[in-house]
Amino acid sequence: MEDVITLEHGSGGRLMRELLENVILPSYKLNKVPGGLGLPEMDDGALIPLGDYKLVLTTDAYTVKPIFFPGGDIGRLAACGTINDLAVMGARPIALATSLVVEEGFSIGDLRRIISSINDVCVEVGVPLVAGDTKVMEKGEVDELVIGASGLGLAERVITDAGLRPGDKLIITGTIGDHHIALLSVREGLSFDVPIKSDVAPLWETVEAALKLGGISAMKDPTRGGVAGALNEMARKSGVDIWLREGELPIRDEVRSASEMLGLDPLELTNEGIAIIGVRPDVAEETLEAIRATRYGREAAIVGEVREGHGRVVLETLVGGKRLVREPIGTPMPRIC
């Protein structure tokens, strides 16, 4: 059977990483601007140095089902996802661009609602949407709507996801798993009602507050692949071990109970409005306070610390045991066993 793309290749887990490493990355001979960061680093954005300006570029495509979900829609998701990728590189967003691929027969009223969601986020953060494109495909050729979004940012000091050092503390800026559970609760076949809204939100204000204290060593936004995927990547790239305390993880009771009901691990669930921030121990508490003072950082918590090691993520469980947090293989599935 010839190797084919499967759903799991897009899930943010190990299979996606291997597709990138084995198929996509090796195909580009020119993969970064001299002196900058590019494909090889596989970070949330690329660095383009221009004189003493540090430009950061990111691009992503957004598909979500359903398109309108508790707490947001595909438009808000695209704008926030792009802004957050820039923010966790330490870059202030300065311009966004979007391209829409719309299915024939898609309601213009819905399109208007989605575009105004993008606008609301841009106005909230103060970043203009400067370019765009719209394509229409025949009915059935694309599933309702796909949004491609790119963003440019300006960084004073670029933060990568590979800068963790032993002794650093780890902050998570909000509750884990909200987006994924909010979507599952309205997805056909799994219907359960839970007062959980997606956490989709622009994080620039929160990250900017943390950057001001100057102690940040690394950052990442744990979207697909969840906190488990992001932490494993940070630990591997930084060449350290990360130790978490399960009791400190900010997880809403409803998300915990919905995850248990479906046999899912909250650490593997998709998030769209939280960041993981590594910070020097001497400014960790102040950084946490600064984050908690921002609109989307109120539930932030210090969840663990970095130790000497080689890319492992260890969890100290509620009962004092220890286990490794594993990089998810593919999309978490409801299971009975």
Place this chain on the structure above:
Amino acid sequence: MEVSARFRDQRLAERLAKKIRALEPREPVRICHVCGTHEWTISHYGIRSLLPDSVEVVAGPGCPVCITPASLIDAAVELALSGVVVATYGDMFRAPGARAPSLYQARAEGADVRVVYSITDAVKMAREEKDREFVFFAIGFETTAPLTAVEVLRRPPDNLSFLVAHRLIPPAMEALANMEDLAIGGFIAPGHVSTIIGAEPYAIFPERYNMPVVIAGFEPLDVLMAIYMLLKQIKDGVAKLENEYTRAVRWRGNERAKEFMRKAFDIADGAWRGLGVIPSSALELKEGLRKHDAIERYGLNVSLDGQGDIPPGCRCHEIMVGRAYPTDCPLFLRACRPNRPIGPCMVSVEGTCRIWALEGGWFKG
């Protein structure tokens, strides 16, 4: 339920772990459980890192991904590729067949495979899409079988049939108890199977095999307490059936659920992947309900001789009963890896091989 939060109390767990260490047996003791969810609790809460080195907890054949015969998975994939909608629990989505790679791979090639949370969702889908043929992959043990029985006896729509792969736990435990070389010191019996069948069926183990058995729940304290109770029995040189999960398990279980199973199924000899045929260990739809049996409806030839259950070189069937460790397997971390699994124990989310591949053995921290 706030009570379940108290079954995760760190203070109690630490004291219990200390008491367990105080019972540290001089001779190594192997405790066997037969439940994927017990393995989940043990791994998720890092319970092995709390135990003395001389106490080993082994995962027996208690997870549908590991024990469902490959020929049934091939049948499900064949149906899916032929245009039938196959509904399945998430567990079987990546389980490897003998000829066919998996339902997950079938979906990648356009087959309509749907993961459902409940069998009721599958029945609802079949009712709503009258023009499509549906097959529900009915896996699982005595906890899940009554659910299939309820839906089959409720006269499901004609376009829905069931690929029945239910297995029974006590016969499998008895098969293990008869393998002297396994030297099992005691069983942790699966709590949720026991809510259905009760404690009574396990009485044969202390009586006939002089084997201690403790029925355990699924909070970390439940499992730690069950390990403590087993070690105490072993230290005192006794073999008893004890029930730690009193809040959910009664001596005779759930009579109504057992009645539904009796009405819907006959008991037959069953093939277990890697273990061969175990007498009286499988459920088959009764004569009058055979029109809902997918194997008969589609004339599938499902040989249950275990052909292709265990790929050449793979030792999952020995690892599954603790007779070998993943590191003893020639394929382990070479041809057989978490994202390119060959053996069932590398596929299963809580399979022993996957845990060892990702954590390099039982992680002690």
Place this chain on the structure above:
Amino acid sequence: MCLAIPARVLEVRGHRAKVDFGGAVREVDVTLVDARPGQYVLVHAGFAIQVLDKREAEEMLRAWEEVLGA
């Protein structure tokens, strides 16, 4: 092999019941049990398979706390 989670029964209508998993509310099938609102049931794959004996749970915890000198 069987993930089953406690949930509190909110209301019962025939063989269906609304239950609360501690924040997540869902409708489940209660054909296999006799459950009344306020009771806790164990839910597996959308079916209640047993009514939990809360008194038993409390007694068990008290016994442990004594044994473990909590």
